[in-house]
Amino acid sequence: MNLTLHVWRQAGPSEAGRLVTYDAPDVSPEMSFLEMLDVVNERLIERGQEPIAFDHDCREGICGSCSLVINGVPHGPRRGTATCQLHMRTFSDGDHIWIEPFRARAFPIVRDLIVDRSAFDRIIQTGGFIGVSTGSAPDANAIPIPKAVADRSMDAAACIGCGACVAACPNASAMLFTAAKISHLGLLPQGRPERTKRALAMVQRMDLEHFGGCTNYGECHTACPKEIPLETIALLNRDYLKASLVSRD
Amino acid sequence: MELNANIPSGPIEKAWETHRFEMKLVSPANKRRYTIIVVGSGLAGASAAATLGELGYNVLCFTYHDSPRRAHSIAAQGGINAAKNYQNDGDSVYRLFYDTVKGGDFRSREANVHRLAEISLNIIDQCVAQGVPFAREYGGLLDNRSFGGAQVSRTFYARGQTGQQLLLGAYQALERQIAAGSVQMFTRSEMLDVVVVDGQARGIVTRDLVTGEVHSYAADAVVLGTGGYSNVFYLSTNAKACNVTAIWRAYKRGAAMANPCFTQIHPTCIPVAGDYQSKLTLMSESLRNDGRVWVPKAKDETRRARDIPEAERDYFLERKYPSFGNLAPRDIASRSAKEVCDEGRGVGDTGQGVYLDFADAIGRLGEDTIRERYGNLFEIYERITDENPYQVPMRIYPAPHYTMGGLWVDYNLMSTIPGLHVIGEANFSDHGANRLGASALMQGLADGYFVLPYTIGHYLATAKPGPVDTSHAAFGEVEQEIAHRTRRLLEIRGKRTVDSIHQELGRIMWNHCGMSRTAAGLSQALERIPALRDEFWQNVTVPGGNEQLNQSLEKAGRLADFLEFAELMCRDALDRSESCGGHFREEHQTSDGEALRDDEHYAHVSVWEYRGPEAAPVLHSEPLTFDHVALAQRSYK
Amino acid sequence: MKWLLRFYRSSVGKKILMAVTGLVWVVFVIEHMAGNLLALKSPEAINRYAAFLKTSDEVLWTFRIGLFVALVVHVDSMVKLTALNWTSRPARYAKVSYQAASPAARTMRWGGVFLLLWLVYHILHFTTGHLHPDFSHTDVFNNVSVAFQSGGKVASYAAAMVALAFHLYHGVWSMFQTAGANHPHVEKPRRWLATAIAILIPVGFLTVPFAIFFGIIG
Numbered sequence A: 001m002n003l004t005l006h007v008w009r010q011a012g013p014s015e016a017g018r019l020v021t022y023d024a025p026d027v028s029p030e031m032s033f034l035e036m037l038d039v040v041n042e043r044l045i046e047r048g049q050e051p052i053a054f055d056h057d058c059r060e061g062i063c064g065s066c067s068l069v070i071n072g073v074p075h076g077p078r079r080g081t082a083t084c085q086l087h088m089r090t091f092s093d094g095d096h097i098w099i100e101p102f103r104a105r106a107f108p109i110v111r112d113l114i115v116d117r118s119a120f121d122r123i124i125q126t127g128g129f130i131g132v133s134t135g136s137a138p139d140a141n142a143i144p145i146p147k148a149v150a151d152r153s154m155d156a157a158a159c160i161g162c163g164a165c166v167a168a169c170p171n172a173s174a175m176l177f178t179a180a181k182i183s184h185l186g187l188l189p190q191g192r193p194e195r196t197k198r199a200l201a202m203v204q205r206m207d208l209e210h211f212g213g214c215t216n217y218g219e220c221h222t223a224c225p226k227e228i229p230l231e232t233i234a235l236l237n238r239d240y241l242k243a244s245l246v247s248r249d
Numbered sequence B: 001m002e003l004n005a006n007i008p009s010g011p012i013e014k015a016w017e018t019h020r021f022e023m024k025l026v027s028p029a030n031k032r033r034y035t036i037i038v039v040g041s042g043l044a045g046a047s048a049a050a051t052l053g054e055l056g057y058n059v060l061c062f063t064y065h066d067s068p069r070r071a072h073s074i075a076a077q078g079g080i081n082a083a084k085n086y087q088n089d090g091d092s093v094y095r096l097f098y099d100t101v102k103g104g105d106f107r108s109r110e111a112n113v114h115r116l117a118e119i120s121l122n123i124i125d126q127c128v129a130q131g132v133p134f135a136r137e138y139g140g141l142l143d144n145r146s147f148g149g150a151q152v153s154r155t156f157y158a159r160g161q162t163g164q165q166l167l168l169g170a171y172q173a174l175e176r177q178i179a180a181g182s183v184q185m186f187t188r189s190e191m192l193d194v195v196v197v198d199g200q201a202r203g204i205v206t207r208d209l210v211t212g213e214v215h216s217y218a219a220d221a222v223v224l225g226t227g228g229y230s231n232v233f234y235l236s237t238n239a240k241a242c243n244v245t246a247i248w249r250a251y252k253r254g255a256a257m258a259n260p261c262f263t264q265i266h267p268t269c270i271p272v273a274g275d276y277q278s279k280l281t282l283m284s285e286s287l288r289n290d291g292r293v294w295v296p297k298a299k300d301e302t303r304r305a306r307d308i309p310e311a312e313r314d315y316f317l318e319r320k321y322p323s324f325g326n327l328a329p330r331d332i333a334s335r336s337a338k339e340v341c342d343e344g345r346g347v348g349d350t351g352q353g354v355y356l357d358f359a360d361a362i363g364r365l366g367e368d369t370i371r372e373r374y375g376n377l378f379e380i381y382e383r384i385t386d387e388n389p390y391q392v393p394m395r396i397y398p399a400p401h402y403t404m405g406g407l408w409v410d411y412n413l414m415s416t417i418p419g420l421h422v423i424g425e426a427n428f429s430d431h432g433a434n435r436l437g438a439s440a441l442m443q444g445l446a447d448g449y450f451v452l453p454y455t456i457g458h459y460l461a462t463a464k465p466g467p468v469d470t471s472h473a474a475f476g477e478v479e480q481e482i483a484h485r486t487r488r489l490l491e492i493r494g495k496r497t498v499d500s501i502h503q504e505l506g507r508i509m510w511n512h513c514g515m516s517r518t519a520a521g522l523s524q525a526l527e528r529i530p531a532l533r534d535e536f537w538q539n540v541t542v543p544g545g546n547e548q549l550n551q552s553l554e555k556a557g558r559l560a561d562f563l564e565f566a567e568l569m570c571r572d573a574l575d576r577s578e579s580c581g582g583h584f585r586e587e588h589q590t591s592d593g594e595a596l597r598d599d600e601h602y603a604h605v606s607v608w609e610y611r612g613p614e615a616a617p618v619l620h621s622e623p624l625t626f627d628h629v630a631l632a633q634r635s636y637k
Numbered sequence C: 001m002k003w004l005l006r007f008y009r010s011s012v013g014k015k016i017l018m019a020v021t022g023l024v025w026v027v028f029v030i031e032h033m034a035g036n037l038l039a040l041k042s043p044e045a046i047n048r049y050a051a052f053l054k055t056s057d058e059v060l061w062t063f064r065i066g067l068f069v070a071l072v073v074h075v076d077s078m079v080k081l082t083a084l085n086w087t088s089r090p091a092r093y094a095k096v097s098y099q100a101a102s103p104a105a106r107t108m109r110w111g112g113v114f115l116l117l118w119l120v121y122h123i124l125h126f127t128t129g130h131l132h133p134d135f136s137h138t139d140v141f142n143n144v145s146v147a148f149q150s151g152g153k154v155a156s157y158a159a160a161m162v163a164l165a166f167h168l169y170h171g172v173w174s175m176f177q178t179a180g181a182n183h184p185h186v187e188k189p190r191r192w193l194a195t196a197i198a199i200l201i202p203v204g205f206l207t208v209p210f211a212i213f214f215g216i217i218g
Helices: A033-046 A118-127 A147-157 A164-168 A175-186 A189-208 A219-223 A231-246 B012-022 B043-055 B093-103 B110-130 B162-180 B245-252 B285-289 B316-320 B330-345 B359-365 B367-385 B440-463 B473-492 B498-513 B519-539 B551-575 C002-009 C011-036 C043-053 C057-088 C108-127 C140-147 C151-179 C184-213
Strands: A003-009 A018-024 A096-100 A109-111 B035-039 B058-062 B183-186 B189-197 B200-208 B214-218 B221-224 B263-269 B292-296 B354-357 B394-403 B420-422 B604-609 B618-623
Touching (some): A033 B498, A118 A175, A118 A189, A118 B162, A147 B162, A231 C011, B035 B043, B035 B200, B043 B183, B043 B440, B058 B189, B110 B162, B162 B440, B189 B551, B200 B221, B200 B473, B214 B473, B245 B420, B245 B551, B292 B330, B359 B367, B420 B440, B473 B551, B498 B551, B551 B604, C002 C011, C011 C184, C140 C184
Parallel strands (some): A003 A096, B035 B058, B221 B420
16 A cells, blocks of 8 residues: 655754655555554665654564654554554555654654653652662562452553653643552552652652643543553552651651 | 683582672672673663662663663563472472473583572562562462473463563662662663773773764673674564674673574564564464464465365374474474475465464363463454454464573673673573573573672672773774774665665575574575675665764664674584584484484583684683483473 | 642642642532522522521631632642643644543633633622622522523523533542542442533523523513
């Protein structure tokens, strides 16, 4: 099939960007979206032009490198699917496809479709861990954890840190990302001792990084390739409220 | 070159404990005066950087990703082994040790493997304490499954995302140390060389992938946790950026390379769909517990799978290995699939695939049970191929997946360059000629959390590296070499893209140094690789400049190293005139087509020393002795 | 009080305060709507009720000040969060496609501004009487029945009630989420509750104006 792409090109963080139109002829429906871009890039390189820069790595939907807002939707039209796992059979011959970078003040554009998501790392640094140094752990089976609790924790822990939640949110809020970590750790007995501190610190960092606030649109959950549940955000809110009331700091 | 593996003497059960006691310590007050560079932030790198930071060292950690959490360890699906014997099924440290030595087809060091098996216990404790949400039973205790043909259930798992969860545990520990100020993190920074001063590894030179700036960093010791080199095949299950550069540059600075030809081909991957294919996707090995592998008996079969009657199907694994059947080890299952495809009986448009059929299991257990067991894998398959594996059989084909070879290290994980330590998949250490399922995560974390933090202290306390900073002439020289090479790459402006040459290299390697190898094929590859390398340096095109984010330039630099490394890999494969584990030489097989080891001549580690761009590398060998696990022919009939 | 300041400065804290102050107003509008319905019973009933509310100045002003403070906190949080949200997403997408956000959620902000302006008008209209041609401080029924003879007035109140319906729907649903009630058991009930409140309150409010306009009472 033949497609027309409208791709955001931007030479650097402080340069002006614009949408550039490219033809993508002879696209096989079996290609992944990124393979389609690879083919477009190969043609650009053969013509001596600079290829479209985009982040990608594992191409198995787990590393969280790939991004892209495809036709206004982070990771494209297929629910629960990262861009790298999206295949061209989702599109039809003659389609126009808009490809833009994740947009948020907290995610400055590095080049073309690549953005800087290091704000997420800084949120984790403030409390997204359990403070246990190597060697000090008790036996793994010392603390039983009900299966249902472990499963809920795992649901939240599945977050790949891609930032689609931020890109999808009209407020560019990082609530789903932060809530996923707060839920993953807070639900486990091992994470309880730091629960208060974690909620206060991570929310503060999130605000400092200029992510927006949550207005309960639900766009984040819909865009999330791992479909992290919205109830994690409720848990964050509750933890934060409780922490604000009980913390002696 | 002197190879001293530094294996502690005395009984193997006590070796690590004794060694830990005998190693020198660095006093707490002195630790912060030592700077350690850790390159790579995967399971091995992140766990090492975090632990060294906790101990009080001043750590600099580098990754070419935008965040340490993106490292390819994240893609490991199945699980991690530990000899906890929680299932009371007779597992023990000794059994895990035994299985690993045997599974590695007797080409690994017994002492290393025993230490790995001992440490497996601590790893699970550590990860649970970090909040890794391993699967649990209703009673709240940890669940296990059997994996990769093991006869005990010792694999811990977190759905199909074990690697992800373990990496996030290490990543979070690392971020905690970054916040504490003990680790400084450098993202989007690619290590391009090791700097050796007075015979000791004293730093690295990196390229900032956003600005193109070249930076030098000095340290008292350098640790490489930079992963494997399966991407020498172009198509592999590795992430796109995985490369050989870090260990190859270290090799060229004097670190010996061990067993580069030992690569693992995983049998259950989704087959190639077309020329545009950029990578291959692994489907967990657990599928073989219920799926039956077959191809049509007749060549050039055109009917759809469901229309081929039972009598005209060849369930070749069940036929050849009646006792293990579809659960035969990875190397054997892969090779058998290749054989039937080479006979012209492969399935799918390309003929490079075999069926993995769940019809029997669905008939026996019902679709719901199968969905419960493999639902997420079936979904991945359906997403990629648009075929419903509940109705039509999956098509699978083997793909390069893991590399057992790597930089040679002694028992202390130190390479032949003093101060240069190598951990995880980047070293050659524990897996011998074939890695067992669920052992890679175990080794990466063992090295990073529990081995290196002790041994590197011993190095620092004994070698007492003197003060060196980046103003030393050695750093300037390396920086200039890198600038020169980058300029060369950008100035060629030829006709071929980096990927097209990489694809060609991949085809050569896959055909001649892949699942089965012959002297003739390897010799042919050894002629074609240098020619392709010349083609690269004369005709590649790298658009854009250096002072910018330039993905073509990154890829070109990595491919240039693969083009050199590939030759050493073929040379090693040619030299090893036996079949063992993942290395199958067609000349060496039993009458019924099984791998035939030659313990008399090849029970050793092949260790290659670089002697300059024009000279051939020199082969050394580290003999392997087997005092605990008797050398025997593997049999899975 | 440092903790309270920190709470108020955080995005999550402001959201929680919006939920709490929103709840205050939800309770108030329910009470207000129920009181209005007394007009259907008889003019005396609603006038008696109005007089009852004014029995004690202290109580009356306590409620008024309470509502006012809640409103100030609600609006102040809204203004600050909106400013944050707008600066957090400085560049828009060339192609915009909402996947989940309901019309109620998307009109929350401007609907709220409209309601605020309308509230000022409403107070000047029916509480102080400045915008009422024939206002009496004691005969509430008369004030209402005079006003709603006009189709324009009824229409303007109806428009305000549509805005209120949207605002209440997303507000009530959100309140649970923001207050941390996340158990799957509350998921369906909170949808029902939000829908019920969003329908019943505006319908209740509009009953009296329409009844007057169509001459059913008055």
